[in-house]
Amino acid sequence: MSIQVSSVRHHAIRTRGTIDDTCQLTVFTDSRKNCPSGLFIPIQGENFDGHAFIDSAIKNGAKATLWSESVPLPDRLPLDFPVFFVKDTLKAMQDIAKDVLSQRNPIVIAVTGSNGKTSTKDIIESIIKTNYHTYKTQGNFNNHIGLPLTILSMPEKCEALILEMGMNHFGEISLLTQIARPDIAVITNIGESHIEFLGSREGIAKAKLEIVEGIKPGGTLIIDGDEPLLTQVKLDQCQVVTCGYNKGNTLQIVQVKPDISGYDFSLSGSKSTYHIPIMGKHNVKNAVYGVAVAKQLNIHEVDVKKGLEKCKLTKMRFESVEGKEGTLLINDSYNASPTSMKAVINTLKQLPNFKKRVVVLGDMYELGPDEENLHRSVADAIDPPISHVITIGPKGKWISDSLIEQGKPCYVQSFLTKKEALPVLETLLDKTTVILFKASRAAELEELVEALREKKGVKE
Template sequence: MIEIAVKYLESVTGAKPWTGNADRICRGVVIDSRGVEEDSIFVAFPGERVDGNAFAPQAIQAGAACVVLTVEPSRELLRLADEHECAVFTCDDPTEFLLRLAQGYRARMRCTVVAVTGSIGKTTTKDVLCALLSTRYRVHATQGNYNSVIGMPLTILAAPRNTEVMVLEMGMDARGQIERLSRCAQPTYSIITKIGTSHIGLLGSRENIARAKAEVCCGMPPSSENFEGHHSALVLSGEDDFTPFIIEHFAKPAGIDVILCGLSGDDDVSATSIEVGEDGRPTFNMMVRNGSQFKTTLAIPGKQSVGNALYAAAVASELGIPQFTIDEVFQSLQITGRRQEVRRAACGARVIDDSYNASPESMAAGLDLLSTLPCSGTRIAVLGEMGELGEEGERFHELVGAYAAAKKPGLAIFVGGENAQAMARSARMMGLGEDAVAVVPSCDKLIARYRTVLSATDLVLVKGSRFVGLDRFVEEVC
């Protein structure tokens, strides 16, 4: 984790000092006073319900070496800080304080940084990449949902000083956020997994989403420069319709080379002859940029997982991971839970737990997997509503309902309010029988009605946005 003397904080972050021992060493950064340990930096965030500034006294008494406020400190607080030899700073924007502090720490570490962004597949891609790189390097990576303008700098600041590669997810819900993250992290390699419809309600169009994701180029050095022993590259999908747009408007102007990954032999990294086995695991022929080819199998289910694996393999290959290691890691992968994780229900049914989140594209991928895996009983799709789709919400839910009908599950259960009704209405219109369609208003109702009706031979997909809470249904039946 970061270690920095109080006297350097002003020059690195621009924060205003009020008091403190200039030579005291700060170790680690927290934004929750309950997480303060000896010598921590506590950064207070004001909020509508909870004002972090009010918890500065607790942070000081818990042993913080520095507290960073957004309000002028009282005399009483300054006296308390002096008693505990705790520095006090103020700043206008605590998020910017974190980003600047993280940028300074990242620059001193001189490690290789890989950024992963995109509408879907970020976490799976990150997990595969970490598994590959960990065979050779000391890797530090994003945990949980720490991929925001607050979470990502905290991830950097928590990195051990001997980290060789950092793999950082970059999320956003507005234009400009990924630019801030990229300028902070200064990635050598960046991956944009897919330009989908997540956040379309906030950004208005897929082109705006593409522009927002492509901001990852802003902090990357040109590929002509030798940056800490490597030459930068942007990894993109060879199939995505916005790839040419990103190349022309972002990668080329920034002088950044592009690596294309996809299902065509013309791509720089490709997968061909994909076959999905009875266990759902895809086997395929893979080719990397150096021209080597080999046959491999992914331990994670579904054809849609292949693309994420290709992105990871592209960067791993650039960082010297050999093909036999890529093959070995692919066959033993374990990814973050609730992302197409096949679990066994108490009754014996197989449950595809994909309840972490949902978008129209990932809904389609989940339904593809449901229809692909072998099943001697009933295929059941439990689909919750999707968030952040804005004015397009009803239309996208109708499209998901239509796609569900095309996959012909034995039972489709739609969970939620008006948008769940929209999915059900579309599924019926596209030919799914009335007895194969059900709508329940909440996860509680779903649990009450369906937790005991599954059979040992059934195959169940559980997929929806987090606010629907379908993970609780999975826990009830498994």
């Protein structure tokens, strides 16, 4: 989407150079990106300052720039190059995004949670695009920089905008929701991710619930109704819809039936059966969040089913690929917490027709002072038919140590590096084997997935 110069000028302290207020500009922050007719927004961080790259931005198409008034303007900059001076370039970008949302007025759906944000976002999009022109957060653009950029990138014809909101400290969701002003907000669950910074699961719940601070009057909050930390909170500013397996949920999940392609499930009080072509039982509840959103938007049941059946998740979220010797590789290596790791292990147990079920588990980060016990707790989910457990990294070793101490009946081996683990994994490859990969993003276990798809090495 392009924005009018008038929207930018409104937030400028002063300007240098001239540019027509009706001119359309495309916003970008990466000076290396080719962006004809671009408005360059230089972001300042602890270890970088985008102002230093103005020459590269101009070379790649910038027709104007925001500029922090505290940063000297380079003498080499052409005198006729339009500059919009602001107190803070990031704050100005966030304010412009607010203005654009107010002008365009799409339906805004915000998604947060400890696990499943991206999968839920993908599912919601697949359903509502049957009725609306939609746009969603691309990649991991879910923070104080990425969210306004997502807003400023949405197509002109966007009718429904789905925004993922990530955080690891208090106050971050509050900022994002007040930029986005969602009509509908979803909290997928409360896990242990970022407990290092938030202190406890109670702290995580409090941080996620900041999302209600920006909900529009009359808006709707959709939550995990099986999570007491969410259901015990009394909210007056919005309608609350609960989803889950427990009785009393607004949408109660019943009759879940797995198959090799995904799951069939029903909801209490409904004659409809839904199918989601995605493995992982945890994705059934994510799908129900999508159904809940659809009900708020009055999307017909037929379209809800069509949307679910066509759903595809972002890469590295329980992504199934074929490896060498016909092995099934499940790449769920984008991120991990103890809760999500246990969930995917339980899903692996349910897959039919595999003699060897192998889990490759790596380090999890931001778990705070109790990180060893949280890693060790993963062993509780590992029992037959899981046949092999390979752990990688010093934190992952806590999982294998716990398995050995408990005397679990499976093959267990621990390695410090991916490179050491690869030869062992290669001995397990055949058509009767499925291998699951799960760890925090920094572990980059997808390198092992690629190595087992074709002959290539891995880094340490």
